[in-house]
Amino acid sequence: MIAVLALIVGVVLGIVLDPTVPVALQPYLPIAVVAALDAVFGGVRAKLDGVFDDKQFVISFISNVLVAGLIVYLGDQLGVGGQLSTGVVVVLGVRIFGNVAAIRRHLFRA
């Protein structure tokens, strides 16, 4: 409940403040979003599984975003930034998909 409220407050804050993203950080924004979505769906599924853990959730979010950003940065330096971003999106996408499937099984028993 608190988590959902916090999410909504965050969205509202983002809309109201409308911050400009520094140019250097712009390529990492989509990757960070995908990583954050992965953490959110992982957390929701853990909650439904009854194994939710705050510490695990916080650390998984921070490390997800940081590692995904780092991989893309490394790829940019090596000249394979686009391919590595695709890799990150594929892996995280698979996880998001699997977690959403688990959530669906919880909610609809199907």
Place this chain on the structure above:
Amino acid sequence: MTTPTPPPTEPRYQADFLTELFRDPLDPGYADAAAATKARGYRRRPLWLRIVAGATMLSIGFLLAVAYQHTQAEQPGRAKVREGLIDQINARRTSVQTLADREEKLGDEVTRLRDAAIPGPEAARLRTAEAAAGYRKVTGDGIVVTIGDGPEKVDPVTGKVDLTTHVLDLDLRLIVNQLWANGAEAISINGNRLTSTSTIRLAGEAIQVDFQPMIGPYEVSAIGPGDLADDFDESRTADSYRGLVKEKGLTFSISERDDLVLPSAPDPVLRYATPLVSKSPSPSPSTSPSGGRK
């Protein structure tokens, strides 16, 4: 927990990491944490951890909103720039057109006044010279050669456009030179009169005549002697293009027309040769290229 909890054995990431990922996408950390909690008995989570988790959710929401707005802001920006450029091009084009109309009108007036001021035989000589040089509007019987691109062929594998079905600058040059050779007295391409210093070039994929981009099909109008049409029709140039019509699907036609009106070319930009400083006996560096003959 509905899915069977994998035992938290240490070598979790085997060589078959992807299969593992598809089978159990949940962070194994959750299972570990749950097992640890169970081991030391249930305890309420400390408040600060819950606040940190709330803050994390807040920052995730913030991130989503920022990313959404960023993506939204980027899209119309690009379209706006494009639209602005198109508007600018159209505005410039109309202003160029009005200026060109005005120039033509003023040019006609200058010619009229000059003809009135110069005595008869001199004016006639000037008129003939101007018409021959391409700086006076001329009318007369002649022919129109029309040539156009063939059907667009795109390589299905590489996506490259096959340029051999396109009309190139070389084609127009060949036709124009053939017409000059057959005795044409005045030639224009799509209403652009050619002079002895005119250029027909390729810029990217567009043909430029005197730096004016042309759009196909290209109409080469020529005023000349009565047998111009027959001479051109029998020339090898015309022959080879009739071959290209069969081979590549270009369009090519020759038609005789009476009372063609060819506009005058824009006034020439005068270039003055300056003598070299060093008196070396090298051949004179000619700055004005001598083009086709009248």
